[in-house]
Amino acid sequence: MNKRQQNKEERLNRIIEQAELLFLKDGFERVQMQDIADAAEIGVATLFRYFPKKDQLIVAAAVRNLAPTLETFKKLTTTPGDAYTRLEAILDYLLEQQMKQTNHSRFREAFESYASFVTSPLPDIDDYIELQREIMKTLEPLIEDGKTDGSLRGNLDVKATVVTIINAFGTFGNNIILKSHISYLKEDIEPFIQQRVLKEMLLAYVRP
Structure with a gap:
């Protein structure tokens, strides 16, 4: 795995990890994609490239x-x-x-x-x-x-x-x-x- 792929994989894992924490804390319906992007320290447009929904x-x-x-x-x-x-x-x-x-x-x-x-x-x-x-x-x-x-x-x-x-x-x-x-x-x-x-x-x- 090259450095770019590694960074992408790490970002994906961070997104999912932060999403799980927020979903558990605030509930699936209340959490917004912007909340997850902020927690994962990425732009919301980047988040939507990984997960359109x-x-x-x-x-x-x-x-x-x-x-x-x-x-x-x-x-x-x-x-x-x-x-x-x-x-x-x-x-x-x-x-x-x-x-x-x-x-x-x-x-x-x-x-x-x-x-x-x-x-x-x-x-x-x-x-x-x-x-x-x-x-x-x-x-x-x-x-x-x-x-x-x-x-x-x-x-x-x-x-x-x-x-x-x-x-x-x-x-x-x-x-x-x-x-x-x-x-x-x-x-x-x-x-x-x-x-x-x-x-x-x-x-x-x-x-x-």
Whole structure:
């Protein structure tokens, strides 16, 4: 990559990074392209050359937000160990991310809510959908081993069960943490405890 291409790539990354921060802080609808250009320290005309529409930038920020999950899933689903151990490692990773990176989870929840309410599909939304598909594809080694290595209950539909467990755990964890400041009082059971309980319930279901 030559210097010009490198500068262009760095500028693109800075635009998306600043956009994500502003979207999270002020909401997708309130943030203007001029706000993003100012935060990225570029002219608004330059910003429009990268992203002709704000919704394209919103999707790009969502893809950037989700991309680290793909790399981590690739690693966790191919590490040594039986299917049960790797499934537990994925749940532990999701739990850790939910507890440590609330802004990360907040953005994803906000984006998916925004995308579901727009009147027409967002431009480039297929990039986000394809990334989700790639994340699910990383589960294939775990699923295949789960059918034969004896670490999961023998009468399960392994693929349906594994995918459902991961989706359910991720959705519940994000939801309970995001709403903890308005839904839970001191005397209630802490979100982390509820997540641990759900994790044990889900894993108990698949044990032989």
